[in-house]
Amino acid sequence: MKEIFSYVKPYKWTALIAFCLMLLELFVELAQPLIMAKIIDDGVRAQNQGMIWQWGIVLLGLSFVAVIAGVVNSYFSSHAAQSFSYDLRNALFEKIQSFTLATYQKFSTASLITRLTNDVTQVQTVLFMSLRIMLRAPLAVVGSIVMAFVVNAKLALFLVIGAPIILIFLIFMVAKGVSYFGLVQKRVDRLNRVLQENLQAIRLVKAYLRGAYEASRFDEVASSLKIDTVKALRTMEYIMPVLLFIMNMSLLAVLWFGTKQIASGTTPLGDVVAIVNYAMRMTGSFSMFAFIIIFYARAKASAERMAEVLSTENEIELPSPSEKTSKGLNFGELAFEHVSFTYPGGDSPVLSDVSFRVRSGEKLAIMGATGAGKSTLLQLIPRFYDVTEGKIVVEGKDAKQWDLQELREIIGYVPQQSLLFTGSIADNVRWGDAEAEMDAVLQATMQAQIHASVEDFPNGYETKVGQKGVNLSGGQKQRLSIARALLRKGHILMLDDSTSALDVKTEQALWEALSEEQATMLVVTQKIRTSKGASRILLIDAGKVVAYGTHEELLQTSVLYKKIAISQQEVEE
Ligand SMILES: Nc1ncnc2c1ncn2[C@@H]1O[C@H](COP(=O)(O)OP(=O)(O)OP(=O)(O)O)[C@@H](O)[C@H]1O
DSSP states (O other): OHHHHGGGGGGHHHHHHHHHHHHHHHHHHHHHHHHHHHIIIIIITTTOHHHHHHHHHHHHHHHHHHHHHHHHHHHHHHHHHHHHHHHHHHHHHHHHHTOOHHHHHHHOHHHHHHIIIIIHHHHHHHHHHIIIIITHHHHHHHHHHHHHHHHOHHHHHHHHHHHHHHHHHHHHHHHHHHHHHHHHHHHHHHHHHHHHHHHHTHHHHHHTTOHHHHHHHHHHHHHHHHHHHHHHHHHHHTHHHHHHHHHHHHHHHHHHHHHHHHHHTSSOHHHHHHHHHHHHHHHHHHHHHHHHHHHHHHHHHHHHHHHHHHTOOOOSOOOOTTTOOOSOSSTTOEEEEEEEEOOTTOSSOSEEEEEEEEOTTOEEEEEESTTSSHHHHHHHTTTSSOOSEEEEEETTEEGGGSOHHHHHHTEEEEOSSOOOOSEEHHHHHTTSOTTOOHHHHHHHHHHTTOHHHHHHSTTGGGOEEOGGGTTSOHHHHHHHHHHHHHHTTOSEEEEESTTTTSOHHHHHHHHHHHTTOOSEEEEEOSOHHHHHTSSEEEEEETTEEEEEEOHHHHHHHOHHHHHHHHHHHHHHO
């Protein structure tokens, strides 16, 4: 909570003004019973009309001040709370951007979304409430006790007795509430995950008629959210009756002894009325406090979840400034030296002792059965994950000594699953280089064989791409992803089975266009037709290199490669 509230610091003045206005409001509120007592004793009982008018006007004036203070306080409180949540959300987002893929996996996308939305809102609400009413409640309690002592110390004692019991009880309930609400937030995570999976795979849900199953899955998570929320709120329900019981007992004691004192003439009626008024205010403030405590307990659980994100250390080892060297010299050269890799949390290596070298401008085809480790191999180069053993040498330097941004800048990557973003087609291609002129965009799209298709769209390059590219075909998405990587003009171009949705003619035209590329190319493929054109082929099986060489060499030396070649020739024949 402390770490999260450090984000209030930039708005401390706004918060302080809100706090002072709240104090003013409170002061007016506490002064009212005192004035009422004066009106009763010196005005009503003494039958002094002038006095009643005089203090009546004071009372009205003070009420007006309280209203103005309340309105201005609201303005400053909401400004501080909104600015705080804006900064916090940005800080969380920035932190998440710096995560390694392994860390993303640890948190899960749905949980990160909940933390950035729902959790931030919980804390923001409590901050607003704190500045508006939350701090006011305990201050009103203390203020009421002090004023009650000013009016009549003996009667005020009855109000003090219950207060410590209530405080201890409230602290106990908050501690209990935090653990319950932590669980509730986890349920919200689960609900978001199910919803996210369902929406992402909506076509599959419809095609496989899984609507009813999905509805029951959603119902299950929604009902566990309901059950746990009710459980958490139920715990909180005890707060109010216990509070009211203790406070009402105090009030009864005040009335009992107050009446006796009035009868014996030791205390004026106005004093008893004022003390009763303060006791009622205390009860009201405690009730308000009890209500806010529910929000506070929930916000505390949320704050802990956000602090967990903010304090997560990046697992990627970054070079120290002395180790860091500028970009490499050998354009696009790449070598794997005895590289082994196990996924975080995995028990067996996905890649074992992989070694190969690709020279500047060469094209390496990576082949192997599904699950052999081809995509994993590519993902190690831009350091999405770090190697477990061995090293990757990029342009003559260990990848770990590269500045991470510089390393990623020289790599154009086309993932297996083409991903596009909401925006225009031009915007999507410009992901490769945000500053690129339209000429460069056109050059990249022509090379990727997508220019003609884009021209056919009514709005050309300004055509809006729906979420994840829903309004484009698989082949169009693949080629736009390739254009994006080409625009990057990197030294190394990595294509992960990125032409699977293209017809033979378009694919051929694409490879021809790409043969003019200067960049070193790593191409994951299943097709002998593609590997034939590569400078070298790396054949992997269950994470191990089983063959490495040119097409002709592999036909001679690798039984597996030869088998694949024969099977594909048969298919082609
Ligand atoms: N994020 C991950 N966490 C844990 N294990 C993973 C992860 N991604 C892949 N794996 C495992 O690593 C192995 C290699 O996967 P990889 O995606 O690299 O294979 P591939 O050769 O590219 O397969 P395909 O041709 O089907 O895409 C598989 O056994 C897979 O289950």
